[in-house]
Every structure is written in C-alpha cells, then in structure tokens.
Amino acid sequence: MFSPRWIAVLASVVVGGVLVGGAAAGCGGAKANETSVTSTPAVPVAVTRTGGIAGVNQTIEISVDGTWVYRDNKRSQTENGALAPDQRVALQQLVNDPDFADQLSEGGSTRDLCADAFHYLVETTSGAKPYEDCGAETEAPAVKSVLALITEATPF
Numbered sequence: 001m002f003s004p005r006w007i008a009v010l011a012s013v014v015v016g017g018v019l020v021g022g023a024a025a026g027c028g029g030a031k032a033n034e035t036s037v038t039s040t041p042a043v044p045v046a047v048t049r050t051g052g053i054a055g056v057n058q059t060i061e062i063s064v065d066g067t068w069v070y071r072d073n074k075r076s077q078t079e080n081g082a083l084a085p086d087q088r089v090a091l092q093q094l095v096n097d098p099d100f101a102d103q104l105s106e107g108g109s110t111r112d113l114c115a116d117a118f119h120y121l122v123e124t125t126s127g128a129k130p131y132e133d134c135g136a137e138t139e140a141p142a143v144k145s146v147l148a149l150i151t152e153a154t155p156f
Contacts, residue, residue, distance in 0.1 A: 040096040046123040047150060053116040060156040062091065070155045079155050087153045094149065095124055099142035104129045106140065120147070 042064035049058045057073040066088035070079045083091065094100060104122055107130055114134035122129050122143070131143055150156050 040092050042092055043095050043124050045091065045095055045146075045150075047147070047156070048121040049118050049156070051117055051119040056118070058156060060150060060154055062150070062154075064092075066091075068154055072155075081154065083153050087149065091146065091149055094142065094146045097142055100146060101126065103140035103143045104131055107131060122146075 044062065044064050046059065046061040049056055055074070059071045059073065060068055062068045062083065066083035066085070068081055068083065070081070071077070114132060117135075118133045120131040120133065122131055131140070133139075133144070133147070
C-alpha cells in the first residue's frame, strides 16, 4: 500500500508534530489536554482608501502569504513587498476577530456629516464592505487596528 519510505516520512511528521506540540504546551503552560496553538483561516485582504483632505486614491492587496501590492492610483505608482511573519499572523488574527466583521458591517462613522473623511472599501473572503473613518478614537477599534497595522507595515 505505502512504500517504507512514505511510512518513514509520515512517522517523522507525526512524531515531529507531537514533539513540537508537546514543547509548545510545556512552554506556554497549557494543560496536557488543551491545544496550545490556535489556527485561524488565512484570509486575503484588499483595502481601497479614497477621500481625505488631499483626495487620495490608494489600494493595497495582501495575499494570505503576506505579500502585498500597493497602488497609488492618483500618482500611478506601484510598490510590492511582504509583511514580516509576526505582522502577517497579527493581521490574520485581527481580520478573523468577530468584532472586525461586526464593526465593518456597521460602516464606520455614525455621524451625519464628516468633512475630509477617509473612505475605505475593505475586501475579505466574506465580501466587500465600505467603512468611513471620521477620526473618532472610539469608533470601530477592531477595524482601526487592521487599518493601523496595514498603514504601519506598508506604504498605504
């Protein structure tokens, strides 16, 4: 059925997984029957930002592997790069947070009038949602955390 070589590879993967899992559980203080590492589904993220006092028109597309393509549509400039591994993990945790989806569905500012706001279109596997940022610290903290991470880690 399986060659001895494949059985050896499978055994080393299983044993390696047990050893790594055991080491992680020992370091993290997790109980023996608890999982010490949680996994979130990888989600590509694309954000378009328009508006503001200068009238920006920017797009960033971030793949699940953390590579990104940034476009400044107003200046016809494009840059490529990659998130650091810790940034990629943080981004995935943030976009998989239920608060992110809930706050994004609310659309951002609840004000009737917001001059010079940034308007975002945030796309994930769950679809595209508009978000308006009027600058209030308390509005949509999960969404603002995602946008802050992207802004700090990329030219966006």
